[in-house]
Amino acid sequence: MAFILAVTGSAVGLGNIWKFPYLAGVNGGGAFVLVYLLCVFAIGMPVMMSEILIGRRGRRNPVATMALLGEEEGSTRHWRLVGGMGVLAGILILSYYSVIAGWTLAYTLKSASGAFSGASADQVGAAFAAFTGDWRLVALSHTGFMAITIFIVARGVERGLEQAVRFLVPALLVLLLALLGYAITSGHFVSGVAFLFTPDFDALTWDSGLAAMGQAFFTLSIGMGAVMAYGAYLPAETSITGTSAAVVLADTGIALLAGLVIFPLVFANALNPGEGPGLVFFTLPLAFGQMPGGDFFGTIFFVLLVFAAWTSAIGLMEPAVAWLVESFNRSRAQAAVMVGGLIWAVGFGTVLSFNLLDDLRFYKGTIFDNVDHLTSNVMLPLGGVFITVFAAWVMCRNSTAEELHGAGTMYRIWRFTARYVAPVAILFVFLKAVGLLPDLTAGG
Numbered sequence: 120m121a122f123i124l125a126v127t128g129s130a131v132g133l134g135n136i137w138k139f140p141y142l143a144g145v146n147g148g149g150a151f152v153l154v155y156l157l158c159v160f161a162i163g164m165p166v167m168m169s170e171i172l173i174g175r176r177g178r179r180n181p182v183a184t185m186a187l188l189g190e191e192e193g194s195t196r197h198w199r200l201v202g203g204m205g206v207l208a209g210i211l212i213l214s215y216y217s218v219i220a221g222w223t224l225a226y227t228l229k230s231a232s233g234a235f236s237g238a239s240a241d242q243v244g245a246a247f248a249a250f251t252g253d254w255r256l257v258a259l260s261h262t263g264f265m266a267i268t269i270f271i272v273a274r275g276v277e278r279g280l281e282q283a284v285r286f287l288v289p290a291l292l293v294l295l296l297a298l299l300g301y302a303i304t305s306g307h308f309v310s311g312v313a314f315l316f317t318p319d320f321d322a323l324t325w326d327s328g329l330a331a332m333g334q335a336f337f338t339l340s341i342g343m344g345a346v347m348a349y350g351a352y353l354p355a356e357t358s359i360t361g362t363s364a365a366v367v368l369a370d371t372g373i374a375l376l377a378g379l380v381i382f383p384l385v386f387a388n389a390l391n392p393g394e395g396p397g398l399v400f401f402t403l404p405l406a407f408g409q410m411p412g413g414d415f416f417g418t419i420f421f422v423l424l425v426f427a428a429w430t431s432a433i434g435l436m437e438p439a440v441a442w443l444v445e446s447f448n449r450s451r452a453q454a455a456v457m458v459g460g461l462i463w464a465v466g467f468g469t470v471l472s473f474n475l476l477d478d479l480r481f482y483k484g485t486i487f488d489n490v491d492h493l494t495s496n497v498m499l500p501l502g503g504v505f506i507t508v509f510a511a512w513v514m515c516r517n518s519t520a521e522e523l524h525g526a527g528t529m530y531r532i533w534r535f536t537a538r539y540v541a542p543v544a545i546l547f548v549f550l551k552a553v554g555l556l557p558d559l560t561a562g563g
């Protein structure tokens with residue numbers, strides 16, 4: 120149970136409430152959501168199971184685990200590079216995650232001060248632009264979020280984390296359901312549902328397919344060794360299949376629920392679904408500003424979101440911190456300050472992406488867009504390829520069957536999806552999106 124809570128805590132976060140709705144909006148809705156769901160179940164499930172089983176077998180930080188198992192399974196210690204890429208991915212993801220979590224922190228205070236009460240769509244939009252446009256405010260809230268994260272990680276958190284998640288996820292669920300009620304009664308619920316669940320395949324490009332796959336990795340916290348690091352603490356008798364299924368279902372449910380809340384509000388207020396990273400910061404304050412008791416519920420909601428971001432931030436730092444502690448003999452506090460300090464500094468690339476440097480655009484857009492693309496759409500899926508190939512091709516059948524308890528149907532499904540489906544599908548979408556595979560059907 121403690122393990123399920125920890126992994127759920129890492130999975131449920133800004134990815135569900137902030138990133139999923141904004142990506143679904145930017146990528147045109149239904150078709151994106153469908154590809155996302157397909158990726159979650161056909162790729163996410165086998166990757167998560169592979170990651171947990173590797174973690175439990177190695178019982179070390181991801182770098183050391185991959186090196187040890189690589190050797191033990193008769194391959195090479197170079198597999199540690201996969202762990203190393205995960206450490207790097209965690210650092211890069213948290214560098215921008217913390218900035219968005221900082222926005223959430225600031226919005227908690229704004230809600231509490233009644234700033235949104237009765238506000239119009241224009242006012243809420245202007246408030247967002249004014250806040251993110253001031254780099255000092257964004258830097259301050261990013262610094263605040265990182266400072267507390269470093270403090271929690273330095274102190275070692277297992278107990279507190281469990282307690283927090285046990286309360287947090289149900290509370291978030293209750294509030295989302297209340298918001299769903301509001302979204303249903305405030306009109307435009309049908310347009311929201313239609314947008315999310317009517318696939319328009321003409322609008323689907325390989326780029327948005329890759330974004331959907333990247334989001335599946337991001338939201339499930341897989342592909343970077345975080346779940347592997349947690350797996351190191353999993354008791355031998357716990358079912359990896361059951362645990363993964365529980366986490367995947369909970370995480371997906373919360374993301375869909377967030378979408379069902381956000382899009383009816385978007386259409387009811389004539390906002391733009393393709394707004395981008397600001398989407399929830401436009402819609403939710405607007406809704407809270409109109410409903411009775413909105414200041415109170417808005418504050419609670421943003422507080423819960425900040426806590427959900429913390430339980431994820433801890434997981435994002437874990438591979439790097441565990442590596443420094445185990446392989447370089449650092450104390451947990453030293454490791455937390457070193458890793459956290461680095462992440463804080465790198466985060467300024469994202470802090471400035473919304474103000475001073477918002478004109479600095481290259482490749483995928485701002486610095487933030489590029490860090491996000493590199494991590495979610497490249498590093499995590501690539502990590503997923505290596506993790507499934509390692510678990511299902513390099514590790515011998517006996518090792519994996521022992522971890523997954525036997526050779527029944529579930530085991531065969533895992534092995535088939537991890538051997539063939541996941542790595543092939545990931546590489547295919549990836550190569551298609553970067554244009555390295557020719558388009559055979561259209562003759563171009």
Ligand code: TRP
Nearest residue numbers: 129132133134338340345434435
């Ligand atoms: N899953 C988290 C979210 O949806 C973000 C995340 C990605 C993460 N990778 C992670 C969290 C690794 C913890 C560990 O918000």
